[in-house]
Amino acid sequence: MMPSDPHPPRRFPEAHYHKALPALYLGNPLIEALPPILMAEEAAQRLAHFPPFSPAERRQPAEWRFHSLQSVLHLFVPLSPHLQLEQRFSRVIRRGYLARNPLARAHWQQVDAGIEALQQGAGPPVPGGLCSTATAFTILGISGVGKTTAIQRILNLYPQVIQHHRYGQRPLLLTQIAWLKLECPHAGSVRGLCSDFFTAVDNLLGTNYYYNYANRGRATVDQMIPAMARVASIHKIGVLIIDEIQHLSEAKSGGSARMLNFFVQLVNTIGMPVILIGTPKARHLLSREFRQARRSTGEGDPIWDRMREDALWRLFLEALWPYQYLRHPVPLDDTLSHILYDETQGITDLVVKLFMAAQMRAMSSGVETLTPAILRSAAADLMRIVAPALDALRRNDRFALQQFEDIALPDLDGYIRRAQADLKQRERREKKKSSPGKPAVPSADPSSSPGATKSGKKKPSRDDRHRIPSPDDLRRFQTGEKEEDTAQALREAGVAQSLLDFLDAGEEEPPS
16 A cells, blocks of 8 residues: 655746757757856856855854854855866756757657667667767766865756746646756665665655655666656656765675666666766776766866866965954965965865864964964864875875875864864963962973973873963964974974864863
C-alpha cells in the first residue's frame, strides 16, 4: 500500500518566453523560458555579492564583532575565470536543449527510443539525433579554490524550476527543471547516486519518484538507470551537475567505470549535458573513462587553479580588505598582501579564513589592528594541518604535491573557540588590574626565572598557554630581525598556542 503523499503539490514560476535570442534558439520553449543571455559586465554584476558592512560596527564589543566577521564568508568577487565559466554554462544549457524541443515532430518517440537503447546498453538510436547537441565537461581544482561556490553562483542566475502551460497557441503542460546538482556518494556508488537523484527531484517538485522507481532504495541499478533517464526526459533537466566526483576513487572494483559510463550514456542517449566537479584526485579516472562525452566540447576542460600573486590577486584583496571589523583598520599594502599570499598560496578559502582569524586574534589580544606579526601568528595556528601541502606549493614541488591529492581545509570553529577563550581571559586580567587593594606583582628578570632557556626566554608552562600577547609583545616580535620567525617566537614566549594543542585540551576552562 502506498503511503500518503509526503510532498504536497507546489507552485512554480510561470514560463516567460524571451524572443531576443540567436535564430537557432527561436521556437524552442525550453530555451526561450531561460533568462536572457548576459553580457560580461551584467554577469559580473549579477554574480557579485558584497555583504552589508557599516564602519560603526567597529565600535561594538569584540563578542559582537566575532559574529559580524562571519559575513566575510559570503563575499563573492567575480573574476575573469568566473565570467568565462558563466558564458560556457550559458552555451552548454542552451545547446543541450536544441535537440530536445518538446514541440518538435516525433520528439517523444525519440525519447522512448533513447531510453530503450539505454535499457539495452546500446548507443544512440538515431545517428546525429539527440546526442548531436549535448556536451559535457569537468571542472577540476584543489580544495578551497572556489569551484563549488562559483558554479552555485552561476546556477542561481537561473530559476531551477519553470512551469509551462501554453506556448503561443499550443498547449504545453510541462514542468521544466533547468538544472539539478547532486553530490557524488562517498562510496562512489551508482545505486546511491540514482537514489539521490530521485530524492532530489521529489524534494524539488513534490513527486514520488523515489517510491515508484527506486522502490525506497531496494531497486537494482539496472532498474533505476532507465527510470532516471525517463524522469530527466519528462522534466527536461537542462544540466546535471555532479560535485565531489573524486569520491569515485573510493568505488569498488569497476564501480567508477560504470558510473562514468552512465554519465556518457546520459549525454549521448537522452541528450542531457553533464558537468562534473572535483579535485585532481579524480583526474586519472576522468581522463580514462569520461573522454567519450567530452570530445564534442571543443573548448577543453577548465582547471581551476589557485590565484597567482598578480593583478587578479590584488583585485580580490581590495574587495576583501574593507571588511575589517577592528577598531583601527589599516590600508592594504604590499607587505600585508605578500604575507597573505605566502601563508595561503592563493587558495581562496584559506585567504578568507586567515583574514578572519587574524582579526579574531587582534580583537582577543587587544591589539585591534592587522599587522604582519598578527597575520603570521594566526597563520601558524590555523594552517598547521595544511602546512606541508602549502610548503610544497611554495616550492612548486610536483613530486611532493602528489602526496596531497586533496588539501584538507582548516576548521575555523576551533579557532573561534580559542579566540573567545582568549578574550575572556584578557577581560579577567583587566578586571583584576582594575580591582583596588591588590598590590602589583613585580616583574622578574626572565633570565633568572625558573625554566629559562639559555637565550633568556622562559619556557611556556601550562598556564602560559593561555596568556594573551600584549600590544608591546606583538610590536617587539614584529620588529625582530626575521619576520618569518614571528610565530615561533610568539610560541616560545607563551603568547601563541597551536590549534591542535588547544583542541587536545578540550573544553578546559583557561586558568584565571
